[in-house]
Amino acid sequence: MRLLYDHQAFTLQDFGGVSRYHHELLCHANWESELAVALSNNLYLRDGQHSRHRTFLPDSNLPARWRVIRYFNQRASRQALRRNAFDVFHPTLLDDDYFLPQLAPERPLVVTIHDMIPALFPAHYPDRDDTALRNILQRASRIITVSEHTRADVLRLLPVEANRVRVVYHGYTEREYPAGGPTLPVPARYVLFTGSRALYKNFGCLVEALAMLPESEAAGLHLVCAGGGPFTASEQELLARVGWASRTHQFGPVSDAQLSELYRGARAFVFPSEYEGFGLPILEAYGQQCPVLLSEASCFPEIARDAALYFPPDQPAALARQLGRVLHDEPLRRQLVQLGQLRLLDFTWQHTARRTRAVYEEALQEAAGPTSFSSTPLSALEL
Known part of the structure; x- marks a missing residue:
């Protein structure tokens, strides 16, 4: 099974929860992956293990920097979609439906909804437009939410069927950091x-x-x-x-x-x-x-x-x-x-990756036809 992930989170974030989530999936994946990124200053990609990208003016705050990165990354993602050398497509954000015209009809689309904040706090997002999100969800084979609470919000606020929505929790990995790094002048208490x-x-x-x-x-x-x-x-x-x-x-x-x-x-x-x-x-x-x-x-x-x-x-x-x-x-x-x-102990990225793979496999089975599709909900599977 081969997954394609697009550029969006790694274009917009130098660090942060959404790009961290997708990077952890890449790190713990038991599947082949392609991350379609040409330029990125994202901290999690600095090891170069998951993409062949370059940084671009990492220490600059010029607005034009982001536009250049977005242009080249969207081009790289469109090219990867046209090559069609993947089994499942998983976009890293849902703010732009640019990929829908390039996504082959037979290819499953799996998306992750991290929260429903714009819908629940509309006064804070006066320019919000749900058109792209609704177009994406209409095409999506499976929708991952990161908690049962978020799943309930999605089902209440968005036009999606419950049998397409699966809960997969985030994980945690303990990291060791080199001694002698810069410390912060924090107070004692x-x-x-x-x-x-x-x-x-x-x-x-x-x-x-x-x-x-x-x-x-x-x-x-x-x-x-x-x-x-x-x-x-x-x-x-x-x-x-x-x-x-x-x-x-x-x-x-x-x-x-x-x-x-x-x-x-x-x-x-x-x-x-x-x-x-x-x-x-x-x-x-x-x-x-x-x-x-x-x-x-x-x-x-x-x-x-x-x-x-x-x-x-x-x-x-x-x-x-x-x-x-x-x-x-x-x-x-x-x-x-x-x-x-x-x-x-209940939250590991290895567990997140296993449950995410199960969602990908569900989407693939459904795309292959009704005789191959198992209707067993993910929550009932022992993974």
Whole structure:
């Protein structure tokens, strides 16, 4: 079985969850793969194992850089589609249906939906156009979602049949990093927040919760934010208003090694988001033995189960109470770390690859004709 993956995530992202997901599939694949990428500055492709691409002005912020990369990568993907030397096509994003005219009718199309954020938060995406997505889903043989919660959202919000949608969880792989790399000047005692702080990420809830901590619990405590860019004017105003401006630090972008270091040193990792499709940072925190606090929203209880403390995303006072517990209750901290280590055993990229292969094989069997197609749902298969 030979898979073709297109360029889109590796054109738009130098690093990030979607390109990381597809790179992990390539790394753990038990199938032949082609990644149709000519130019990319993506960090995960730097080893050159999965594509014969070149970098292009990796240290430049010129808008024209992205247009050049996109032009050559889309040309490479179109050429690969026309060669038709693959069994299944798996595009890495669903924002552009450019590939539909080139995709041979007999070739199965498998897609992954990571979340339904634009549909659930339409006020944040006023220019959203679902035309390409709906065209793609109409053609797709199988649709992968990364959690049961996201599957339910897809079935509720999009015109797709339940028998075409399969859940395949993300995985986690422990990595070893060379000693002696650049370290970050972090405070001795801190709470960690990672990634974007905008919109539904609910960063303000965490800031307000920190301000509610009694001085006995907040003494010497700092907030460290990894990635997400510099603080906006409104964020700076909020931090100043609650008295946490001097105790909040932003680092980024950070390397994977530095991010692992931040998890290891944190008193807790807080993920207050109102919605996520899966929540990879949960697994990253587990991997570095960091206690996890999560909003009781979307897929979080499904992914973390009892290996986290929860709070309603609209109640900073509840988050403050949970923070107080994890900051000073050492037996609770140890219990959360142990439960996180156990939960991590359920999420491996090898398992993700095996279940993804099963989806590809389902799509191929269906394309071969009704006599070859097994209607057994993926959730019932022992993989």
